[in-house]
Amino acid sequence: MGNRLNPDDLPVADGRVYHLDLAPEELARHVIVVGDPDRVPVLAEAFLATREVDRFHRGFRTITGVTAETGQRVSFVTSGIGAPSTEIVLNELAALNEVDFTTMTRREQWQPLTLVRLGTSGGLNPATPVGTLVLTDYVVGLDNTALYYDIPLPDEACALLEERVRSIMTGAELPGARFAGRIAPYAARSDRGLLASLTAAAGTLGLPWIRGLTISSAGFFAEQGRGVARVGTTHVNLLDALEHLASPWPGFELQNMEMEAGFFLHFLGGLGYRAAAVCVVINQRTSGVFMADYRRQVLDGARLILRAFKECETV
Ligand SMILES: O=P(O)(O)O[C@H]1O[C@H](CO)[C@@H](O)[C@H]1O
Numbered sequence: 001m002g003n004r005l006n007p008d009d010l011p012v013a014d015g016r017v018y019h020l021d022l023a024p025e026e027l028a029r030h031v032i033v034v035g036d037p038d039r040v041p042v043l044a045e046a047f048l049a050t051r052e053v054d055r056f057h058r059g060f061r062t063i064t065g066v067t068a069e070t071g072q073r074v075s076f077v078t079s080g081i082g083a084p085s086t087e088i089v090l091n092e093l094a095a096l097n098e099v100d101f102t103t104m105t106r107r108e109q110w111q112p113l114t115l116v117r118l119g120t121s122g123g124l125n126p127a128t129p130v131g132t133l134v135l136t137d138y139v140v141g142l143d144n145t146a147l148y149y150d151i152p153l154p155d156e157a158c159a160l161l162e163e164r165v166r167s168i169m170t171g172a173e174l175p176g177a178r179f180a181g182r183i184a185p186y187a188a189r190s191d192r193g194l195l196a197s198l199t200a201a202a203g204t205l206g207l208p209w210i211r212g213l214t215i216s217s218a219g220f221f222a223e224q225g226r227g228v229a230r231v232g233t234t235h236v237n238l239l240d241a242l243e244h245l246a247s248p249w250p251g252f253e254l255q256n257m258e259m260e261a262g263f264f265l266h267f268l269g270g271l272g273y274r275a276a277a278v279c280v281v282i283n284q285r286t287s288g289v290f291m292a293d294y295r296r297q298v299l300d301g302a303r304l305i306l307r308a309f310k311e312c313e314t315v
């Protein structure tokens with residue numbers, strides 16, 4: 001029992017993990033993770049033929065069931081907003097998959113989970129219309145939550161991206177800003193096989209979609225170039241600066257900005273799970289257009305992911 005987990009390290013009450021209020025057998029091996037808890041019942045209503053679990057705790061709604069279209073068991077899980085919240089959820093999902101809750105020890109064997117983040121995002125590419133589904137190829141995270149997890153660089157493209165974004169961020173800093181030089185961009189990528197399945201499903205369904213580069217910010221306002229508050233910001237014209245990122249590399253077109261894909265792909269890639277991100281472009285940061293009703297596009301995104309899950313199952 002040397003590797004028994006301390007109840008304070010992994011809090012479990014009534015056999016269910018603390019924040020998600022979920023037991024190991026209640027989690028499916030294919031998971032769609034959404035930011036907004038209200039999106040969970042919408043997806044369940046649209047896609048599940050049967051429901052076996054519906055839980056809501058600490059703002060995290062989870063529904064598990066079998067889909068009508070593919071007959072696959074799937075969980076819809078909430079990440080909440082931002083990397084810190086996502087860090088809690090993904091650690092608990094991994095524990096549900098890898099820990100025996102009766103002995104509180106790590107299982108010797110477990111199957112990797114397959115997870116896709118389905119979210120909304122701000123469009124950074126003027127050529128990509130609002131309503132498009134962005135399949136994240138690579139992501140650069142600007143939060144510091146991921147920096148607590150020492151995961152090797154996935155490839156050379158990630159190394160290049162980290163360097164480029166670091167240099168762009170530094171160049172956009174206001175001279176003398178207190179936190180100048182403190183932001184450390186990190187890059188991650190979607191699982192190649194899962195991304196290929198998503199790309200194939202998107203082509204089959206005939207939806208507006210594009211593959212590209214995503215920026216994951218640590219916040220929604222100053223972090224995404226929104227100077228709303230009455231305090232100064234560390235960077236000037238951050239969005240203008242980031243827009244210059246894509247140009248040197250065909251295939252690395254910058255597409256969108258959101259708040260979870262960076263940690264999601266970094267952490268899950270480190271665990272060896274299959275993970276990807278699909279986000280609807282709901283506004284155009286460069287022109288200021290905003291689409292408040294994106295329910296149909298989110299449902300399209302979920303349909304696409306469920307198709308890809310089914311294809312992956314046979315690979
Ligand atoms: O729609 P979700 O999945 O929440 O994603 C986006 O929307 C939130 C900001 O409004 C952030 O969580 C961002 O990543």
Ligand SMILES: O=c1cc[nH]c(=O)[nH]1
Binds near residue numbers: 121122220
């Ligand atoms: O602009 C946007 C829209 C959605 N989500 C974000 O994080 N930013």
